[in-house]
Amino acid sequence: MADPTVPTxxxxxxxxxxxxxxxxxRHANHGNTAAHDHVFHEIVYIEAGSVxxxxxxxxxxxxxxxxxxxxxxVWHAYHDAxxxxxINCLFDGRLIxxxxxxxxxxxxxxxxxxxRERRPRSEAPIVLHCRPxxxxxxxxxxxxxxxxxxxGEPGWELAATTGLLDVLLIVARLWGRVWSPPxxxxxxxxxxALFDTVIYLEDHYTExxxxxxxxxxxxxxxxxxxxxxxxxxxxGVIEYIHRLRIEEACRRLRLGNEPIGRIAMELGYxxxxxxxxxxxxxxxxxxxxxxxxRRGQAPHAxxxx
Numbered sequence: 001m002a003d004p005t006v007p008t009x010x011x012x013x014x015x016x017x018x019x020x021x022x023x024x025x026r027h028a029n030h031g032n033t034a035a036h037d038h039v040f041h042e043i044v045y046i047e048a049g050s051v052x053x054x055x056x057x058x059x060x061x062x063x064x065x066x067x068x069x070x071x072x073x074v075w076h077a078y079h080d081a082x083x084x085x086x087i088n089c090l091f092d093g094r095l096i097x098x099x100x101x102x103x104x105x106x107x108x109x110x111x112x113x114x115x116r117e118r119r120p121r122s123e124a125p126i127v128l129h130c131r132p133x134x135x136x137x138x139x140x141x142x143x144x145x146x147x148x149x150x151x152g153e154p155g156w157e158l159a160a161t162t163g164l165l166d167v168l169l170i171v172a173r174l175w176g177r178v179w180s181p182p183x184x185x186x187x188x189x190x191x192x193a194l195f196d197t198v199i200y201l202e203d204h205y206t207e208x209x210x211x212x213x214x215x216x217x218x219x220x221x222x223x224x225x226x227x228x229x230x231x232x233x234x235x236g237v238i239e240y241i242h243r244l245r246i247e248e249a250c251r252r253l254r255l256g257n258e259p260i261g262r263i264a265m266e267l268g269y270x271x272x273x274x275x276x277x278x279x280x281x282x283x284x285x286x287x288x289x290x291x292x293x294r295r296g297q298a299p300h301a302x303x304x305x
Contacts, residue, residue, distance in 0.1 A: 021092045022164055024145045030084040035077040037070075037120075039251045041113070042090050043171055044068040045130075045138060049083035057124035065130045067138070067171060069112065072247060073120035073283075087142050089167055099165050100199070108179035109172040114198065116243055118235050121284060128174040141166040190228050193218035197229065201237070205244035206268045211237060245269070246282045253291040260287045 054077040103109040145163040215222040264275035
């Protein structure tokens with residue numbers, strides 16, 4: 001099995017100044033691919049052929065109609081590809097936030113697209129399967145996004161983004177059929193408070209966050225917010241903040257040449273040694289090693305807008 005702590009191939013790039021990105025590409029006769037992860041989200045649709053899919057959970061043969069959902073920093077690899085045609089839908093996670101209120105109506109969509117795992121290197125991608133009608137619907141949306149990008153007519157960005165919402169909805173419905181609600185059942189008001197807290201943290205993770213202030217924002221006691229957040233998200237608020245910071249550090253280490261000390265400071269770490277310890281605990285290597293391992297590797301270009 002490939003080493004999950006140091007993926008051997010980096011195929012991602014949003015560009016150092018990207019605010020959001022979306023790219024959909026069809027790859028005919030796709031070959032084998034070494035173990036790799038991404039800084040963005042990826043949905044893969046297997047259109048034809050077959051391939052041995054390796055993940056932290058082992059190997060599985062994928063065939064037409066299978067859909068892979070990859071969260072950031074979850075690795076996978078392809079082996080023994082046989083006449084494989086697949087469609088990659090790559091998108092910056094910040095695009096999902098435009099659809100929060102719409103997607104929340106689909107059971108399990110928050111866990112599918114927004115949840116973060118404590119140890120992403122140990123997690124496997126989600127693999128789903130489309131029935132014929134679902135395949136046709138998903139393929140139409142993916143083809144429409146590619147057609148909009150190729151035509152480049154005024155407003156194509158909006159049309160492509162709308163198409164992404166359709167793709168996310170179709171995949172979320174597939175997931176909803178196999179998804180099991182979390183064992184921790186919380187009142188609807190508490191769930192809403194946690195959702196609002198996650199949104200706030202995603203906007204303010206570089207700042208010094210006060211738990212008392214967070215609790216007042218969502219009208220819960222500090223104890224109730226802290227306990228509910230840990231039970232629902234699998235990690236505490238402070239650990240979640242560090243997770244967001246390290247994710248952004250990975251993005252900047254991969255895509256730019258900024259000094260590591262500057263990255264640490266701008267993400268809220270006053271000491272580079274503390275930043276390095278936090279980074280190593282999540283990524284399994286130092287920031288310097290992480291950057292060196294991913295230099296000189298061909299990126300996928302993302303459409304920026």
